[in-house]
Amino acid sequence: QSVLTQPPSVSGAPGQRVTISCTGSTSNIGAGFDVHWYQQLPGTVPKILIFDNNNRPSGVPDRFSASKSGTSASLAISGLQAEDEADYYCQSFDNSLNGWVFGGGTKLTVL
Amino acid sequence: EVQMLESGGGLVQPGGSLRLSCAGSGFRFNTYGMTWVRQAPGKGLEWISAISGSGYTTYYADSVKGRFTISRDNSKNTLYLQMNNLRAEDTAVYYCAKMTKSGSSSHFDYWGQGTLVTVSS
Numbered sequence: 001q002s003v004l005t006q007p008p009s010v011s012g013a014p015g016q017r018v019t020i021s022c023t024g025s026t027s028n029i030g031a032g033f034d035v036h037w038y039q040q041l042p043g044t045v046p047k048i049l050i051f052d053n054n055n056r057p058s059g060v061p062d063r064f065s066a067s068k069s070g071t072s073a074s075l076a077i078s079g080l081q082a083e084d085e086a087d088y089y090c091q092s093f094d095n096s097l098n099g100w101v102f103g104g105g106t107k108l109t110v111l
Numbered sequence: 112e113v114q115m116l117e118s119g120g121g122l123v124q125p126g127g128s129l130r131l132s133c134a135g136s137g138f139r140f141n142t143y144g145m146t147w148v149r150q151a152p153g154k155g156l157e158w159i160s161a162i163s164g165s166g167y168t169t170y171y172a173d174s175v176k177g178r179f180t181i182s183r184d185n186s187k188n189t190l191y192l193q194m195n196n197l198r199a200e201d202t203a204v205y206y207c208a209k210m211t212k213s214g215s216s217s218h219f220d221y222w223g224q225g226t227l228v229t230v231s232s
Binding site (some may be wrong): 036089091101104 | 136148155161218219225
């Protein structure tokens with residue numbers, strides 16, 4: 001059971017927009033700690049997708065965006081493409097655990 | 112080019128020990144915190160340990176506290192994870208990753224390819 005809660009799966013058709021939620025608590029996201037998002041394509045190493053709540057590393061398309069509010073965060077993917085099919089993880093810091101935490105991950109299926 | 116290369120994984124019996132290594136290159140190793148993240152087969156990512164650039168500050172997840180020890184040798188640009196009293200539930204791919212900054216706001220910007228640890232009799 002992860003400290004950050006994500007839906008196990010989401011799906012969408014090509015071209016559509018999907019969102020993935022990440023729900024935390026007052027000891028992590030709600031305490032003001034930054035939220036980061038990772039993409040793990042099938043059989044590959046996780047890759048940073050969004051850092052510091054809403055920043056994209058160079059090379060990440062602007063179809064990917066994220067936001068944070070209160071004890072939650074969300075990742076939005078617009079203009080879905082088949083290559084977006086992957087697992088997505090949110091990550092933050094928890095001050096009651098004194099360590100970094102991941103969400104359980106969300107599998108995105110492009111229909 | 113920033114690279115991390117893990118080694119040391121393998122098959123070990125329950126209760127046994129293993130030491131993982133992670134060689135970093137392409138960046139000023141002693142300037143950055145480093146972390147270990149694991150992924151059990153078919154499961155999600157689990158953060159397990161981190162260490163500051165100097166090596167003076169360490170962090171552990173409750174699941175490994177008291178059994179695993181993180182360390183680094185900045186003269187060799189190498190990160191270590193000493194794993195003792197291994198359990199079946201420690202079976203996973205272990206990734207080392209570079210942290211972007213000191214402290215809680217850090218994320219993990221470069222990852223190694225991972226090394227598989229299997230705990231089984």
